[in-house]
Amino acid sequence: MLELKNISFSVSEKKEEIGILKNVNLTIEDGKFIVITGPNGGGKSTLAKVIAGIEKPTEGQILWNGEDITQWSVTDRAKAGISYAFQQPVRFKGITVFDLIQLATGNRITVEEACRYLAEVGLCAKDYVRREVNASLSGGELKRIEIATVMARATKLTVFDEPEAGIDLWSFQKLIGVFEKLHEVNNGSILIISHQERILNIADEIVMIADGQITARGRKEDILPDILEKTASCSCQYYKEPAGLE
């Protein structure tokens, strides 16, 4: 179980403190499938990074199975069973897809085992396993490889930051399958940052974050209609509805 207690995160810009996360409280129980959504710049990705240990909160406490991990490094959290899938996967010159999957499993694996993870994300394994994770791969391919690496880790908590970005429709279905599998195999919890209605649809719970705060939280039946209604109307002061559409 992951507990975020009064988490705040701020940055200094031009001698001014800017609050990115403000007093966030959130508990993710074992085996839960939670989707965080909300407007751009609302603090969702920062929250994911705070959980993975990439950013340290300026205030508050993070508990993992009751233990305070607030000051733990990224490595220690990874070893303790927290996985994080990057929104924009990283490229490496010289490191192959196989190397990355092998590192993710923490064991020596066979090519066949690596291929199994790639097949799960809809990549024809033999075309990819020996390729370098470099600029020759497209954004969508990298994204699927990124997802394969967190699958290979099969940890108790997996955090995905916008996993659907760059994924085509066909593999979108595979992606849903990946979440379900991670969920089933070891009763793992999944936390996904997403704007995709189809991902929101399969969540146990939806958390809405805007302006660094949790503004709504609940079952999809209660939250989803409200979100859809809000996103349907544009609040931009410079935007005028074309004549005849009002």
Next chain:
Amino acid sequence: MDQVGAKLLEEIAGLHEIPEGAYNIRENGKSVGRSSTEEIEIIPKDNGKGIDIHIKPGTKNKSVHIPVIISQSGLKEVVYNDFYIGEDCDVTIVAGCGIHNGGKDSSQHDGIHSFFVGKNAHIKYVEKHYGSGDGNGERIMNPETIINLGEGSFMEMDTVQIKGVDSTIRKTSAVLEKDAKLVVMERLMTHGKQKAESYFHVELNGDGSGANVVSRSVAKESSYQKFVSDLEGNAACSGHTECDAIIMDEAKISAVPQLEANHPDAALIHEAAIGKIAGEQIIKLMTLGLTEEEAEAKIVDGFLQ
């Protein structure tokens, strides 16, 4: 051969025993083993300062090993090896030098290799440099490679210097005739106070000739690297040169790509990039459970692979 020699031989040539086929093993300034075959003849030079290697036309899928090892502190030598590769050959040449210096005097090997590659021949040339030993004496290697590629021939040159060489000045020059191709991959890592300089000069003289000269290097601690690659297009040719370097600690790197087009159909490209390991690469590997140090080592290993 003692244990030190055997270890050096394994590091530079991957050899655990006497290789099959043609070979010449030079240890501490003398040949300690030599074998010619029907197709590949190795003849020592009269002055004892090197060998001539003659490969008969049409020789296919054969290899030649010519490793050099030095374990005697203070030994300095200049060796000339000349390769005459007949038409239509397809061969692999494994060279390399390992120096173990446990003393206070500098040990130095300057290997000057000339290649005369016949029409349509195809060769792979692998050269690995390695140094070991805890003495104060420097381990110095200054290899020079002179390449003459005949019409339609192809040469792939793969050079590696990963550990233990204190000072290197590497010079490679090549002249390419019609439709000849040269592919060079240089991998280099320096640490401590090591210095490594590498100079390439390629003349693309024949129509349809092409060269790709790529260097990947990592400079750690207070080491220094210089990479100069000069492509000269004198015909309807194509050339590409690339230097990609990771800089760490207090190291310094200089990359100087140079292009000279003397023909309107010469297409030449250079790329050079020097930078630190990207922080996000380290973080990605840390999210997989590696420590920061393990992540850095993995990134460097992959980069130089």
